[in-house]
Amino acid sequence: MAQTGPLAGKVLDPKGGPAIGATVVVKGTTLGASVGVDGSFTVVNVPIGPHTLVISSVGYTGQEVAVTVPQAQPLRVTLAENATSLNDVVVVGYGTQKREDVTGALATVNPKALQDLPVATVDQRLTGQVAGVQVSNTTGTPGGGPTIKIRGSGSIGAGDQPLFVIDGFPIASSANQTENPLNLLNPDDIETLTVLKDASSTAIYGSRGANGVVVITTKHGRAGVTNLDVNAYTGIQQVPQKGRPNMLNGQEFAQFRQDIITDAFKARGATPTAADIPVEFQNPAQYGAGTNWYDEIVHVAPQRSVNVSLTKGTEDLRASLSLGYLDQEGTVRYTDYKRYTARLNVEGKVGSKVRLGLNLAPTYGIQKGNDYETGFTDVLSRSLWLSPLVPVTDASGVRTPYVTSPGMYSGPNPLNSLEYSYGTTRRLQGIGGAFAEYTIVPGLRARYNLSINYNNSNNFSFNPSFVGGVNSPPPTIPNSNSSNDQRFNWLSEALLSYDKKLGDNHTISAVAGYSAQKEQYRYQYLNATNYASDDVQTINAASLIPNYNADVQEWSLISYLARVNYAFKDRFLLTGTIRSDGSSRFGANKRYGTFPSVAAGWNIINEGFMQGFKSISNLKVRASYGQTGNYNIGNYTTIANVDASSAAFGGQLAPGRALSSLANPNLTWEKSNQIDAGLDISFWENRLAFTADVYRRITNGILLNNQLPTSSGYSNAIINSGKVLNRGLELALNTRNLAGAFTWNTSLNIAFNHNEVLALNDDNAPIYSGRSGEGSPQHLTQVGHPIGEFIGYVVDGVYATQADFDNSPKHVTSVLGSIKYRDVDGNGVIEATKDFAVIGHAQPNYTWGVTNQFSFKGLDLNVIFVGSQGGQVLKTANQYLLNIDGIFNVDRKVLERWRSPEQPGNGHIPTTNGARVIFRDTNSDWVESGTFARLQNVTLGYHLPAALLTRTGFIKGVRLYASGQNLFLFSNYSGANPEANRNGSSVLTPGEDFLNYPLARTIVFGTNLSF
């Protein structure tokens, strides 16, 4: 029996404090320990003799230290921070790379910088962190998602969201506003997050790589380490005052309604009598402030989250287990989102050559929502235009069931709609998989994965009899909508990887693989009505199913992929990647596509001549070129579909069918060619690290939903046509401004992107898209311009005087004092579309983010600012906010309207007397600057002193923190959210604010406990 002894010591961080959470493993054994609150560790039963200790900790450079048992004296190791350590291993597609060897444009997000953001999903943690990744917080819907773009919009018809790959699984769908598929991942489970931007790094994802790729890995156990962590926070969210809609109060509204009538009489030379004014509007003063419905429906909402994770490992078996709970009540009353997550990652060795692993990560979410972000009658919009003259409750505190004043659009009390007429989505989803890896010879490994991604979601909403609808007072017939959809997606993947150093000069690492992926989607929908009562809401209690639907869809993808990295003397780096994808989504004639890329890098720092430049600690230049694809069109779009279209004869149903789409067997993916050149340079031992990338991406054969002359019998078809350019510059700067007892690190990134359409369909006909309330197009995509510019009338004021009216071009409905639009086509008449001009665009000139981290003794402070410069917002909510029909409550701007030549108002708001239709159509007054800077996050944390914790014996670390999210917005935009975008908007219709669910300001208090 071999003799053993203990190994003990202390691991310190660069400031001399304890490196809590660091792990110590005796190399080649299963022996290890984690570092306690005072930085000390003891490994027992270590065999007598020399050993190598491996010390590692997230955020620090790992170290290997030679030791001997028995020890002469306790070990003392100080770790170095590795903000941009070159020895870092970076997770890339289908493998990892040393940062030093990276040739592509990719960025990793430092997990330490991201902790404690009180957000539900990982995409929100990306905000402002990576140059060229634009995360727009479009909505505050609990459980909803932001929109993400990497390096601009390269596509027109096939979406511009990046591909998310979680533990090797490419997720089929990406974020959307009301449901975020990334809810399947608890952000606290993330270990690494890499954004792949250039073609060299994304080409390995072939037909899905064109919009960039976000590669995420989750936490795994480590040998010799046992960690139990509890992260919990609780806090509040509220809707900031800035940007809340500014509507007429009760008195002003009653006066407004009175004035409309007076003005109408005046315009035809008459004077109204008292009888002409509805009694409700005769005495405006009685109302005072009236009811502000919007303020009634929003409230301060709690949010809380608890995550517990346990990692434990030996050399042969490592496991990581986590449980999470999130409860986010919405700032709009009676809305909320709850999520339960669990994750188990287990990995074990069988003998020395076989590794097996399993991961399971089910997530269950319950989202309670309403019909917000759907149209001007939705509950949020309605809370703006409902009559402010109606009180929320009667004198006895009973809610007014139905809100209306004479001659107005009417609707249910929005509080009733929210409390009783909501929809609940229950979603069980997750990723699970297993792998086996066999080391054939050292350096050559074969691996097989089988994974699934499943999603079962059930949505149910019930409209009870006593709520009612817009222009439909209660009682109504109770009815319900239920839908169920199931997605089952499996991935089977075989990979062979090879890593070898040949002599001193040549290093090769290669991976080759085959994968097959298939998804099946099933959907059912039932609309049930004629419920006997409001009590029993399940469909069995309904007596009629007037509407129903079902769908089944499948897609499949077969891929062959390979990548070779070659390094010569650690100076010259070469990467070649190729992937061939075959997809069921594309036409029989164009089913397979091949996506190659090459990249080269030169680690100049390793050249002999750099010896003289001591201040330069890293210098590398990179260049890459490659082709990637976008396969995001619907399934079965290449074939002509035949849909049911039945008639009736002889008083009976006569089944009928008709073609509903055109065949296009030549339809295939769009191809992006991207060239990228990059520079990485660091000074003074990485205290200042700078990265710059320039890129130029041209997307060809764009998947375009082409409008067709309807005389063909069809109005649109998806074709491959057109070309879009995105070119840009990305700069990232990381500095360690102060080191020592007080540390201060800054990372700053800024990205400029230029988006331009180079070609469209055969004749380059511009694409009109979007639809205003009056049916006019709202966006225009044309050659030589960015995608989806805003179009509309150009406001030239109002017809202020009779002479002005007589001498100016007019619309058929124009009257004295009505809105004066520019006669763009010069034909003397104002007409929709013909007199539309480009009035703005959503694309920013640049977006930026700055993160500052400070720490002093046990205190840490993290401050994130993000911003965007030069984009514009089209505030389409104005179609009802500035509606002068008198049927809605309106924005206070209407007080500044034209009343007479003597009272011309501010020159932008017309009389209420005429041309109201064209005034509620898109016009240049709706375009506002979308430039903003937002204080995205401030987190202040405090580590309890080790001395305090040692006494407990089992607590290794306690950190208390306070964190605020979306704390302040610097913007001239009149709305609340310059990043808002209308739900369901496409690449062709960006930048439209139709009143989204408000973004909350969130303040939480939390703790990180480690045991």
Add this chain to the structure above:
Amino acid sequence: CKKDFLDLSPQATSSAANFFQTPSQIEQAVNGAYVPLRDLTNLEYWVYGEMRSDNTSFQYNNTDRGQESQREFVDEFLVSANSESVLSYWQGSYRGISRCNDVLGHVDAVAMTADKKNQYIGEAKFLRAWYYYNLVRQYGGVPLRLESVGSPAEAKSPGRATLDAVYTQIVADLTDAAAKLPTKAAYAAADAGRATKGAATALLASVYLTRKDYPNALTQLRAVRSAGYSLLSSYRSVFDPANKNNAESIFEVQYLGSQPAISSYFTYTFAPYTSGNLVTGDAATRNLNGASGWNIPTPELINAYETGDLRKDASLQLGYKDATGTFVAQPYVSKYNFGIVAPGRTDTDFPVLRYADVLLMQAEVLNEQGYAAGGEAFDLLNQVRRRAGLPDKTAAAVSSQAAFRDAVLQERRVELAFENQRWYDLVRTGRAVSVLNAQGVLEKARKTFLPASAYQVTTNNLLLPIPQYELTLDNLEQNPL
């Protein structure tokens, strides 16, 4: 295996590759070609056939102005090429034409009995002719599309055809349809409502009449007269869903109240929006919205009925009683109001061609060929009047060709009121401009909100603008505006 893995066919729809192959699939395709007709009848046909004429207008809805630029502007002659309803009329008609072309392009290759093949070809050609007839009368010469479109590359049209070319095609289609279609009697009961030989013949007569080709019109009308159609004794029962495809009906658009997607809802559309459920009788729908209050009879039409005309009460009401029993003087069309099948659903069909129309067309044709005091034309006119409970028109009272022309037009106005005929009658008789300018003066006096530019009717207004959407995408020339 690999090929199969990627070769996925839809399960929730069929693929065209497996369609148009069997007689039953051809029949389904023919049935599908009737569907756009049903959709157009629901909205566009009455908006452009009645509201634009002097027969009907709309109830001003101050709480819902959403249809102002769509429907109200049509009534007021302010409609522009951007109007969605101008596009949807065009699009719906061509959707029907495309479905007819799909049938005609595939039917020959499918083995079936000659009778069935003739029937399907006849139905498709009848429908295609009907869609083109409406297009040509509303937009003038339109693109002639006679082939099935198979790919996005074939989507553009050859451009606008001449008016004559479109009419030549309509006549050719109807002539062939009349030769191939079964008679009404030859169809099985379950096929009642399909296009018949009589329908094709009557429509052909209408086309010839519009073209002022009186000899050919007369030949076709005489053929319909001998095909076994007759007037029902009760005017109102002609429209009663209990009486679908009756002896007077030559062609009507078929609805089915039991099927939500196939039911009609004219009762709702034409009811005053202020009437709640008092007009519709639908206990579940107590509130009507902006979808109601349309096709409201004008005072001029109401006054056009002679005293004692039984058709007046059968066609319209002068108002309704509110919940307290007080009469609300808000006229509305009641011709299609026969109760509901379920909330939001009625079973009422919509007449397109009926025997009374044929009688009046023939009376008109005979008079155009030469006035004959007390001749056959008088008899035809009086058949229609007698059923309405009105005295005969005598040669003494109607003593000239011009007077008879007026008498027939007046009779058509009330007999065929709300059947989407009035606009076309005014246009083809050359009266539209004068009648509608005069109507505009009256409307403006009643509706103070109308802008000065409303009802400025010129011959340019007799055709709709070509939809701007279509102009942008295709090589078409706009009508003079």
